[in-house]
Amino acid sequence: MNYKMIFNTLGKVLKIESMLLVLPIIASLCYQEWNICLFIGLSAIISLILGFLLTLTIKPKTTTIYAKEGFITVAFSWIAVSIISALPFTLSGEIPSFIDALFETVSGFTTTGATILTHPENLSRGLLFLRSFNHFIGGMGILVFVMAIIPQSNDKTIHVLRAEMPGPVVDKIVPRSKNTAKILYIIYIGMTALLTILLLCGGMNLFDSITHAFATAGTGGFSNYSTSIANESAYIQWVIAIFMFLYGVNFNIYFLILIGKFKNAIKSKELLTYFLITIVSIIIIALNIYPLFNNLHDTIRHSAFQVSSIISTTGFTTQNINEWNSFAKFTLLILMFIGGCASSTAGGLKVFRVSILFKRISYELKRLIHPNTVEVMTFDGKKIDEQTVNGVTSYFALYIAFILLATLLLSVDGLSIETNITSAISCFNNIGPAFGSSATDYTCYSGFSKIILTFAMLFGRLEIYPLLLALSPYTWLKK
Amino acid sequence: MNIIIAGAGKIGIALLDRLIKEQHNITVIDLNEDTVNAINNSYDVISIKGNSTSFETLSSVNMDKVDVFIATTNLDEVNLLSCFMAQTLGAKHTVARVRDEEHNINNFEVLRNKLGISMIINPELYTAKYLYNLIKLPSAMKVETFSSRSFEMVELLIKEDSPIINVPLFELRKKFPYNFLICTVLRNGEVVIPDGYFVLEPGDKIGLLSPFSEMLKILKALGFEQKAIKDVLIVGASKIAVYLSQLLQNDKQSVTIIEKDEKRAKEVSGMLYGSADVIFGNGTGQDLLLEHDVKGVDAFLTLTGKDEENILTSVYAKKHNAGKIITKVNKEELAKIAESLGLDCVFAPKNVVANIIVSYVRALQGSVESKIETLYSIMNGKAEALEFAINDNFKESNVPIKDLKIAKDMIIGGIIRNNKCIIPHGNDVILANDKIIVITKGQKINDLSDFIDLK
Numbered sequence: 022m023n024y025k026m027i028f029n030t031l032g033k034v035l036k037i038e039s040m041l042l043v044l045p046i047i048a049s050l051c052y053q054e055w056n057i058c059l060f061i062g063l064s065a066i067i068s069l070i071l072g073f074l075l076t077l078t079i080k081p082k083t084t085t086i087y088a089k090e091g092f093i094t095v096a097f098s099w100i101a102v103s104i105i106s107a108l109p110f111t112l113s114g115e116i117p118s119f120i121d122a123l124f125e126t127v128s129g130f131t132t133t134g135a136t137i138l139t140h141p142e143n144l145s146r147g148l149l150f151l152r153s154f155n156h157f158i159g160g161m162g163i164l165v166f167v168m169a170i171i172p173q174s175n176d177k178t179i180h181v182l183r184a185e186m187p188g189p190v191v192d193k194i195v196p197r198s199k200n201t202a203k204i205l206y207i208i209y210i211g212m213t214a215l216l217t218i219l220l221l222c223g224g225m226n227l228f229d230s231i232t233h234a235f236a237t238a239g240t241g242g243f244s245n246y247s248t249s250i251a252n253e254s255a256y257i258q259w260v261i262a263i264f265m266f267l268y269g270v271n272f273n274i275y276f277l278i279l280i281g282k283f284k285n286a287i288k289s290k291e292l293l294t295y296f297l298i299t300i301v302s303i304i305i306i307a308l309n310i311y312p313l314f315n316n317l318h319d320t321i322r323h324s325a326f327q328v329s330s331i332i333s334t335t336g337f338t339t340q341n342i343n344e345w346n347s348f349a350k351f352t353l354l355i356l357m358f359i360g361g362c363a364s365s366t367a368g369g370l371k372v373f374r375v376s377i378l379f380k381r382i383s384y385e386l387k388r389l390i391h392p393n394t395v396e397v398m399t400f401d402g403k404k405i406d407e408q409t410v411n412g413v414t415s416y417f418a419l420y421i422a423f424i425l426l427a428t429l430l431l432s433v434d435g436l437s438i439e440t441n442i443t444s445a446i447s448c449f450n451n452i453g454p455a456f457g458s459s460a461t462d463y464t465c466y467s468g469f470s471k472i473i474l475t476f477a478m479l480f481g482r483l484e485i486y487p488l489l490l491a492l493s494p495y496t497w498l499k500k
Numbered sequence: 501m502n503i504i505i506a507g508a509g510k511i512g513i514a515l516l517d518r519l520i521k522e523q524h525n526i527t528v529i530d531l532n533e534d535t536v537n538a539i540n541n542s543y544d545v546i547s548i549k550g551n552s553t554s555f556e557t558l559s560s561v562n563m564d565k566v567d568v569f570i571a572t573t574n575l576d577e578v579n580l581l582s583c584f585m586a587q588t589l590g591a592k593h594t595v596a597r598v599r600d601e602e603h604n605i606n607n608f609e610v611l612r613n614k615l616g617i618s619m620i621i622n623p624e625l626y627t628a629k630y631l632y633n634l635i636k637l638p639s640a641m642k643v644e645t646f647s648s649r650s651f652e653m654v655e656l657l658i659k660e661d662s663p664i665i666n667v668p669l670f671e672l673r674k675k676f677p678y679n680f681l682i683c684t685v686l687r688n689g690e691v692v693i694p695d696g697y698f699v700l701e702p703g704d705k706i707g708l709l710s711p712f713s714e715m716l717k718i719l720k721a722l723g724f725e726q727k728a729i730k731d732v733l734i735v736g737a738s739k740i741a742v743y744l745s746q747l748l749q750n751d752k753q754s755v756t757i758i759e760k761d762e763k764r765a766k767e768v769s770g771m772l773y774g775s776a777d778v779i780f781g782n783g784t785g786q787d788l789l790l791e792h793d794v795k796g797v798d799a800f801l802t803l804t805g806k807d808e809e810n811i812l813t814s815v816y817a818k819k820h821n822a823g824k825i826i827t828k829v830n831k832e833e834l835a836k837i838a839e840s841l842g843l844d845c846v847f848a849p850k851n852v853v854a855n856i857i858v859s860y861v862r863a864l865q866g867s868v869e870s871k872i873e874t875l876y877s878i879m880n881g882k883a884e885a886l887e888f889a890i891n892d893n894f895k896e897s898n899v900p901i902k903d904l905k906i907a908k909d910m911i912i913g914g915i916i917r918n919n920k921c922i923i924p925h926g927n928d929v930i931l932a933n934d935k936i937i938v939i940t941k942g943q944k945i946n947d948l949s950d951f952i953d954l955k
Contacts, residue, residue, distance in 0.1 A: 088541075178544060179540075179541075179544055193546050195525060195546070196502075196525040196526050196527055196544070196545045196546045197523075197525055197544050197545075198544050200525070280562070406533070406537075
């Protein structure tokens with residue numbers, strides 16, 4: 022294992038993180054929150070010093086890395102960056118418990134949007150900005166960002182990209198990883214700028230527009246208000262609903278549109294499936310919640326907003342969904358599992374994996390009828406190799422096992438099964454709100470459970486393997 | 501630049517290895533799914549499974565943005581057809597590998613003009629020419645020739661009894677008043693570009709540049725044993741062997757080829773009328789080798805398709821023969837082992853061809869002031885020798901070389917002016933329409949401005 026390269030890259034990530042913290046510093050300066058500015062600045066300096074220590078003292082002999090180094094680099098980077106970013110919350114005393122602060126930060130980076138704050142309004146502006154900004158960075162991935170901007174010296178960075186990007190297969194859009202990362206970020210930043218402008222047009226103030234755009238872009242879901250998006254105008258709710266859906270789309274499709282291959286883009290099976298699931302769910306839920314509103318436009322708006330928010334794993338709310346009937350709630354719960362498309366900023370299992378799982382099941386059924394049948398799985402007209410299919414099925418098994426384990430550990434706190442199981446699902450799929458006691462915030466849980474949920478969020482965002490490898494003794498003991 | 505490599509065989513991968521280091525955007529097309537996956541895992545490129553002649557595969561890449569399309573599959577027809585299609589779809593330059601013995605140089609011209617292919621290269625023919633040059637200078641481990649046989653660069657191993665050790669290079673120049681330059685030294689795996697005070701030691705591998713016409717004389721004077729080669733024994737009747745024999749026959753040298761496949765042996769014998777003997781038999785058999793005078797021949801080459809056989813046979817020959825032993829080894833790792841076994845002339849055809857294509861690609865990036873004519877990777881790939889043609893636009897003409905700001909670890913080794921070869925001194929100048937030979941350690945250069953600060 023090339024330990025030196027792992028720590029060297031980690032050093033680079035910490036340096037970049039310290040640069041990124043400049044933005045929240047500027048935000049806190051704008052609102053004259055001097056002490057917040059100081060604490061974020063302090064964290065940035067710590068990050069910078071650690072970064073320099075790592076890059077200057079550890080000089081890798083060879084830059085060659087393989088898949089395992091990629092996984093471990095990603096896991097370490099995410100943990101390190103979360104700890105650095107959690108510091109200002111605790112130092113400033115606004116979230117006194119470090120476990121709470123870490124929960125809040127990890128929830129930010131993993132774009133979960135689960136909060137331990139009952140009233141986020143009370144937080145200072147600088148920290149509110151930092152919280153949403155973490156969504157933005159975590160959405161596309163911090164290592165993808167690092168890769169896009171640092172001069173690249175080796176050609177094995179694909180392993181890092183692969184470990185951080187969600188989805189079973191990573192399709193590069195241009196031959197070099199660095200350029201792929203750059204293009205992804207350009208599309209991402211462009212869409213976020215557009216969203217900010219649209220929110221400003223709807224009368225939202227600049228601070229709220231930017232932070233909500235960040236939270237939507239990363240499909241995160243932190244709002245500056247305890248009521249989330251409920252008090253905003255219908256226009257703003259529609260804009261956010263549409264953009265949440267858009268951020269759940271595979272970014273390669275936007276690239277295809279950008280280079281003028283519009284026809285190829287809209288032919289994507291994954292996009293079509295994602296779209297159909299969304300539409301069908303909106304209709305089902307609208308039928309169920311119509312009695313609550315007795316008004317067609319409100320019903321459709323709330324239904325569309327909530328479906329878009331859950332399937333894209335954002336987690337904004339316009340309604341207290343706890344009050345909806347079980348059928349509507351369970352439909353949302355299924356959407357939590359599905360999530361967005363592969364290579365988007367959304368979490369969940371991903372539409373691509375779900376499609377493969379269902380195809381696999383239909384093949385198995387066919388095999389029962391014609392035992393000697395030979396079939397090759399295809400998706401979007403391309404052959405899916407057996408390794409990918411097996412990878413998807415074993416990922417699914419692992420995924421269920423982790424959710425069950427998390428639920429079991431959460432049960433120690435004695436809350437209802439509904440609360441525990443939906444909290445585990447919600448955190449693991451990076452959504453945010455759950456049902457029952459944790460419908461708006463996670464203050465109901467003990468410190469131990471918050472640590473469990475923090476890990477659940479990280480495991481979910483990084484799709485299990487990176488963190489599992491980093492924590493497995495097998496990785497470290499084997500020479 | 502955007503480059504497509506169709507066919508990830510030996511040459512395809514060797515090219516990929518070289519081109520990826522030069523920061524190009526590369527897409528690889530291959531039919532084999534496992535190869536495609538392996539490439540995706542180990543190189544920063546996009547690799548697609550597909551047939552490079554199919555319209556569907558080719559149009560899935562943005563062909564009008566492609567600068568160079570290189571077809572290196574193992575089928576000539578596929579290479580020609582896919583180059584033709586790529587060019588039709590908008591690729592700017594196309595390179596095809598064509599290696600059938602029946603396609604000769606005249607055919608190439610027709611194919612190039614009719615199909616619009618920019619470059620057709622026959623790897624075996626190039627390799628044969630390379631070997632031919634190598635055989636001509638028995639003491640050299642490697643010989644590279646610059647344009648129109650002006651300069652030659654040879655790699656030599658310094659022996660214990662060499663007259664050029666333990667003397668600083670500037671004194672060496674006084675002692676041997678010939679036209680030569682020692683431009684690189686490989687010692688303990690590190691390449692040095694030596695200055696006047698550098699002292700050579702036994703075991704060093706040096707790169708020596710001199711005009712082609714004086715090379716033999718210089719090598720003799722510097723104490724490198726030179727014996728004209730008359731008898732050549734080749735094991736393995738590969739395509740390279742056939743081309744090489746044809747070249748050697750023109751010089752009236754006696755060639756013997758041992759081939760273990762009877763059908764191939766007969767076929768080759770039909771192609772080589774004249775003084776070449778083709779023997780049907782197993783080249784690894786020691787009796788057979790002794791029977792054909794492995795002890796007495798001046799040069800012994802192993803050119804079979806199996807690296808291991810080549811190495812073992814060469815090691816056996818080395819024991820009995822002090823002459824030139826040349827071994828073909830394709831696998832990089834085995835080449836290192838072969839060298840550690842004392843085989844000093846180990847070559848891989850894929851690298852010979854990669855040199856040519858890489859220099860072609862680099863020349864496309866050149867500027868208005870200069871153009872790369874030839875490029876060689878020397879000193880086990882740790883340094884490069886490049887030949888530049890200087891255009892009329894060159895602004896620093898008439899400035900003495902000592903006043904030019906030349907980048908670190910680079911030297912101007914030679915100037916070719918009106919077919920005259922000059923080993924430059926500090927007061928020499930570079931003029932428009934000269935060709936210059938630049939030796940660089942490590943850095944990649946495309947253009948004159950990469951090594952001279954042109955203000």
